[in-house]
Amino acid sequence: MGTEPPAPRRLTRLSGFSRLCDHARVNTDNGPSQGIPPTPSTPAPTGFAAEFKDAVTLRAFGLVIGGLLVQLAFIASYIGAFHSPTPHRIPVAVAAPQQVSAKIVAQLNGLDGDPVRAEAVADADAARRRVLTRASDAAFLFDATGTRDTLLVASAGGPSVSQTATQIAQRIEAAQHRQITVTDIRSPNAGDGRGMTSFYLVLGWVIGGYLTATIMGMAAGSRPANRSRTLIRLGVLVLYALVSGLAGAAIVGPGFDALGGHFWALTGIGTLVVLAAAATALGLQTLFGLLGTGLVILLFVVLGNPSSGGVYPAPLLPSFWSAIGQALPPGAGTTVVRNTVYFSGHATSGALWVLAAYAVGGALLAVGAAWWRESKSTPGTP
Known part of the structure; x- marks a missing residue:
């Protein structure tokens, strides 16, 4: 006869496991099990110190210190440049008969503080050409037959320099018991006031260029992740520079008639100025991140504006x-605009090369920095 399997023992084992599960559920539902101490919870810090720590992180504190340094540098740079304008080696052409020319040049170059740098030229026409070609x-112009000499200036190149040269000439002539007649052979346009439009135009172009590059970086992270994104941003900046050049030329030309008659020349110059500022900003920000933005402000605003020659x-x-x-875009741009509008483009080649170097160099720096960061993030790259 067959016998039944030992079911009771198996049921006993299952029942024991079931009781263990029930016991675990009870302990889970009702609190920690006996013999296992509860994990103590650390209360969140309260008070002013805790709130201050949350509000001002170490990174924020570093940014505040950086902003303070930029602010102080801005103040020091502008006051250092403008607090006491002093003439130093103003280029002056001297047209005089040969027998007195060397004496006049030596007298001018021997003035205390070296306010002028005099150089003899053949005649009055040569002297005039030197002023108009910058x-x-x-x-x-020395009058060998009388006591009334002539000083030629071009206030469109900077009214403050013309005024300073006039004051120096008047002082010297008074000491020699002679008189001086001042002739402005190239003054600013009627809509240009004191000849500051060139500076303000370039200032707007430079600020727009580096701000646009900064905004593009902030919109998707201050450090472009790859070369493709960097090339796309450079393409967008080229289009922005063209639009900005057109708009700026329209404002100072047909808009206010301040620098009229040079629309397409100013459009090209503006495109180059904006691209120089934008590409440099993109390159520095790609390489250094947030620090690159500070370097851009240092170069273009703190150092570039007061040294540009605009004021x-x-x-x-x-x-x-x-x-x-x-050597900086604000100064180079101001020179190119001013000399193009008023002096037929003379003495602009060096400034154009400077702007082109910033545009090309900034683009190469941006692509190179993006490639370097991309290679660092590639798996397997040390």
């Missing part, structure tokens, strides 16, 4: 600002 800021031309600035002005 080789000289003023020209002194005081280089001969009236301290040596540091006079030396760096034409």
